[in-house]
Amino acid sequence: MSDITHPIEHHRDDEGTRLGFWLFLYTELFLFAAFFLVYSVYRSSHLEDFKLAAESLNTGIGTVNTIILLTSSLTMVLSLDALKKGSVKLAKTLLLVTFALGMAFLVIKGFEWSAKFEHHLFLQTAKGIAAGHGSPLLTPGSEMLPVGQVLFFGLYFIMTGTHALHIIIGAIWMLIVFFWMSKGSVNQDNHGVLERCGLYWHLVDVIWIFLFPLYYLVA
Amino acid sequence: MTTHEQSLSPRTPIMVFGALIILTIATVLLSGLDVGNTGALLIAMSVASIKAALVLYFFMHLNHEPLIFKLFLGVAFFTLLAIFVLTFSDYSFRVI
Amino acid sequence: METSPSQSYLNSHTSPKWTGGFMSWFMSTDHKRIGVMYAVAMFSFFFVAVLLGFVMKLQKMYPASSGWEIIPVELYGSFFTLHAIIMIFLFIVPGAPAVLGNFFLPLQIGAKDVAFPRVNLLSFWLYLLGAIMAVVGILLGGADTGWTFTPPYSINTKTISIFGVVFDSISWMLTAAFILGWGTILTGINFIVTIHRMRAKGMGYFKMPLFTWSIYATSWLQVLATPVVGITLLMIVIERIMPVGFFDPSKGGDPILFQHLFWIYSHPAVYIMILPSMGLVSEIIPTNSQKPIFGYKSIAIASCSIAGVGYLLWAHHMFTTGMSDFAAILFSFLTFFVAIPTAIKTFNWTATLYKGSITLTPAMLFALAFIFNFSIGGLTGMFLGSLSTDIHLHDTAFVVAHFHYTMFGGAAFGLIGGVFHYFPKMFGKMYSMKWAKAAFAFMFIGFNALYFPMLVLGYYGMPRRYHTYPDMPIFNDLQMASTLGSWILVTGVIMVFGVWIHALIKGKQTTEINPWNSSTLEWQTATPPTLFNFEEDVEITRDPYDYEAFRGEVKAGTSAGAKNV
Numbered sequence: 001m002s003d004i005t006h007p008i009e010h011h012r013d014d015e016g017t018r019l020g021f022w023l024f025l026y027t028e029l030f031l032f033a034a035f036f037l038v039y040s041v042y043r044s045s046h047l048e049d050f051k052l053a054a055e056s057l058n059t060g061i062g063t064v065n066t067i068i069l070l071t072s073s074l075t076m077v078l079s080l081d082a083l084k085k086g087s088v089k090l091a092k093t094l095l096l097v098t099f100a101l102g103m104a105f106l107v108i109k110g111f112e113w114s115a116k117f118e119h120h121l122f123l124q125t126a127k128g129i130a131a132g133h134g135s136p137l138l139t140p141g142s143e144m145l146p147v148g149q150v151l152f153f154g155l156y157f158i159m160t161g162t163h164a165l166h167i168i169i170g171a172i173w174m175l176i177v178f179f180w181m182s183k184g185s186v187n188q189d190n191h192g193v194l195e196r197c198g199l200y201w202h203l204v205d206v207i208w209i210f211l212f213p214l215y216y217l218v219a
Numbered sequence: 220m221t222t223h224e225q226s227l228s229p230r231t232p233i234m235v236f237g238a239l240i241i242l243t244i245a246t247v248l249l250s251g252l253d254v255g256n257t258g259a260l261l262i263a264m265s266v267a268s269i270k271a272a273l274v275l276y277f278f279m280h281l282n283h284e285p286l287i288f289k290l291f292l293g294v295a296f297f298t299l300l301a302i303f304v305l306t307f308s309d310y311s312f313r314v315i
Numbered sequence: 316m317e318t319s320p321s322q323s324y325l326n327s328h329t330s331p332k333w334t335g336g337f338m339s340w341f342m343s344t345d346h347k348r349i350g351v352m353y354a355v356a357m358f359s360f361f362f363v364a365v366l367l368g369f370v371m372k373l374q375k376m377y378p379a380s381s382g383w384e385i386i387p388v389e390l391y392g393s394f395f396t397l398h399a400i401i402m403i404f405l406f407i408v409p410g411a412p413a414v415l416g417n418f419f420l421p422l423q424i425g426a427k428d429v430a431f432p433r434v435n436l437l438s439f440w441l442y443l444l445g446a447i448m449a450v451v452g453i454l455l456g457g458a459d460t461g462w463t464f465t466p467p468y469s470i471n472t473k474t475i476s477i478f479g480v481v482f483d484s485i486s487w488m489l490t491a492a493f494i495l496g497w498g499t500i501l502t503g504i505n506f507i508v509t510i511h512r513m514r515a516k517g518m519g520y521f522k523m524p525l526f527t528w529s530i531y532a533t534s535w536l537q538v539l540a541t542p543v544v545g546i547t548l549l550m551i552v553i554e555r556i557m558p559v560g561f562f563d564p565s566k567g568g569d570p571i572l573f574q575h576l577f578w579i580y581s582h583p584a585v586y587i588m589i590l591p592s593m594g595l596v597s598e599i600i601p602t603n604s605q606k607p608i609f610g611y612k613s614i615a616i617a618s619c620s621i622a623g624v625g626y627l628l629w630a631h632h633m634f635t636t637g638m639s640d641f642a643a644i645l646f647s648f649l650t651f652f653v654a655i656p657t658a659i660k661t662f663n664w665t666a667t668l669y670k671g672s673i674t675l676t677p678a679m680l681f682a683l684a685f686i687f688n689f690s691i692g693g694l695t696g697m698f699l700g701s702l703s704t705d706i707h708l709h710d711t712a713f714v715v716a717h718f719h720y721t722m723f724g725g726a727a728f729g730l731i732g733g734v735f736h737y738f739p740k741m742f743g744k745m746y747s748m749k750w751a752k753a754a755f756a757f758m759f760i761g762f763n764a765l766y767f768p769m770l771v772l773g774y775y776g777m778p779r780r781y782h783t784y785p786d787m788p789i790f791n792d793l794q795m796a797s798t799l800g801s802w803i804l805v806t807g808v809i810m811v812f813g814v815w816i817h818a819l820i821k822g823k824q825t826t827e828i829n830p831w832n833s834s835t836l837e838w839q840t841a842t843p844p845t846l847f848n849f850e851e852d853v854e855i856t857r858d859p860y861d862y863e864a865f866r867g868e869v870k871a872g873t874s875a876g877a878k879n880v
Binding site: 294295301306312 | 509535539571642645
């Protein structure tokens with residue numbers, strides 16, 4: 001048996017790879033677009049409920065989290081620039097900072113979520129629905145939230161949840177790239193992986209840039 | 220190696236970051252204004268779009284990419300726009 | 316076995332670890348092997364779904380009042396759901412791009428492989444994983460929601476446990492569809508980048524063969540539409556297992572919104588299905604007419620505008636759901652626009668035939684049948700796109716017949732014709748012309764005998780998805796004709812498979828490079844192609860369908876032509 005390497009593998013096309021990765025990012029964008037479409041349709045039909053429900057979200061926490069995520073994007077950019085300049089050590093440090101900021105975002109999000117759970121905003125809807133109080137035709141006065149708020153909190157949990165899932169994937173990816181940088185397989189010449197990891201992280205940031213005003217500000 | 224030349228000084232990213240923070244604070248402050256539902260939505264979404272454009276253009280280095288990358292972004296953007304506009308051609312004219 | 320790049324891809328391997336047997340295929344990143352694997356899997360699923368359809372037609376042979384019952388009514392619901400899920404998600408959506416696109420796209424543009432060979436293999440694995448999950452779901456309870464999974468039924472319906480275990484087969488199958496979706500998305504990304512970055516020297520965008528153009532348009536739809544339905548199906552799963560509201564009216568949701576999101580993908584999906592087959596027809600017709608295709612540029616641009624316009628008219632599936640009148644009028648209006656590029660293509664194909672020296676190979680017969688069937692399918696689509704007629708025809712057998720005229724008579728006929736066209740190049744084996752033409756005759760006659768009566772049945776008010784019908788002469792006769800047609804059609808399908816399998820096992824070995832005397836690039840490499848497709852780097856100097864120049868090249872000995880022309 002002779003050793004045949006694949007022709008594509010020793011011909012590296014960085015620009016082509018980036019082009020493909022951007023296309024992948026658009027699929028992620030369209031995935032969230034479906035959520036945003038659902039949000040905007042129900043916001044237009046249940047405006048008052050959405051406003052009432054949004055008031056229970058803490059704008060301060062949302063703002064802090066936005067700033068954390070924006071900062072992490074900056075450190076990610078600086079990390080890639082450092083690697084391109086050849087300072088692997090600085091790049092690794094900045095990548096760790098980015099990772100830590102991502103974790104901070106998740107911790108804050110976690111506190112926010114558990115506060116909501118304590119107020120039974122999620123489970124109350126569950127109880128109400130289980131007891132058959134979900135129908136908009138039934139009279140209010142039961143412990144059930146109005147349907148508009150059920151929709152709001154459902155969307156809130158699922159959209160921020162999906163976003164958090166992306167943060168986790170991005171963070172794991174950073175750890176892997178960090179490991180590769182330590183091994184030396186990701187370096188000044190071969191920085192494509194860090195670049196793609198960064199693009200992914202920025203996209204997660206872009207999605208949050210839209211989630212933040214829709215849930216915390218337009219109340 | 221890629222052919223595009225780009226300066227690796229941290230000046231631009233930090234300036235862009237500064238703009239993003241200012242816009243974030245601005246949008247929080249502006250949300251306190253009483254401009255009605257449409258007005259508030261319009262302000263919030265405009266600011267968010269500017270922020271997203273800054274991230275796409277500078278942080279994601281679209282400014283250094285060839286034309287084809289920008290064309291792809293255009294295709295994606297107009298498709299998204301079409302989805303929203305056409306869906307609301309239903310919801311804006313519902314008679315219930 | 317000694318393996319070297321100048322050997323046929325059937326004998327040489329990309330992976331140094333797996334040099335033979337099953338694993339050398341399953342782990343292969345060679346686009347040709349991946350294409351063949353898709354073909355085997357997809358046509359197997361296709362056959363199963365054909366049999367499900369056959370049973371459904373058998374059920375409709377006599378009205379219920381005559382005591383005729385092949386399958387009970389509950390099972391009928393599962394049957395049409397499974398038939399559709401298999402046909403759509405496992406067969407026709409991956410379809411021609413997965414089989415012939417994988418195999419011939421790099422050959423047509425003079426590339427050594429696709430841009431991301433390992434991602435390509437991942438796509439196939441995702442397809443296989445999704446397919447296995449779907450089959451497991453079918454065995455452990457199935458679904459009777461229809462392939463559209465329309466809520467609130469798909470949210471509220473309980474799934475029966477078969478082996479004493481409660482198994483949410485609907486969530487399971489929705490997840491399977493989500494995974495299948497990622498398979499096609501990655502294929503789409505791969506093809507777009509391949510076309511942009513890996514064309515041979517001299518191959519400008521308007522020197523690409525038309526199959527490549529149609530794959531390009533298809534890939535964009537796969538990338539931009541599939542994620543929407545993926546997440547929408549997952550929303551149904553989330554709503555089934557968690558106490559949140561998206562589409563269930565009892566939780567404040569709007570089921571029509573689901574239909575919007577569903578059709579935002581699923582309408583472009585019909586163009587994902589049909590465009591590659593249109594591309595195949597655009598290859599087969601000039602080859603077998605031995606003259607340049609009429610209006611090359613307009614066909615290429617029409618492919619892209621079908622993809623573009625096709626994205627903007629999804630809600631014509633929803634005229635009767637209660638959406639606003641304004642939207643209904645708008646979407647009906649937009650629907651008529653897609654007829655323009657489609658008609659341009661049809662006229663160009665027929666104009667290509669004019670004064671051509673036509674050879675009726677099996678592939679050509681399928682291509683001509685494509686034009687015939689697809690014209691009926693397309694024109695009946697205009698009936699359904701008009702608001703007033705749609706009110707009458709919505710959810711009748713007319714819709715089912717229209718859909719099958721486009722998807723089976725169009726897309727699947729095109730794909731089968733494409734496989735006949737490319738078979739000798741793919742495997743270096745020749746099939747029996749006589750039997751292939753006989754198989755075509757059975758398929759064409761059976762197909763029209765099955766579906767034309769359904770157009771009339773629908774017009775007379777026969778609803779779709781119904782298990783039986785009232786005992787009335789008009790229904791009885793047409794249903795009987797339709798059932799008899801299904802027998803002829805299934806015979807034809809079995810014959811097609813018979814011809815292929817026989818050719819693979821006992822067919823005449825051939826190394827003829829260009830058996831149909833085609834002018835496009837994929838016919839200029841060895842039969843079957845070598846591991847890296849081309850021995851030397853290729854350079855393109857002429858238009859893909861310039862038959863005059865091609866004949867000159869053959870005479871000068873710089874290009875390979877057919878021996879017996």
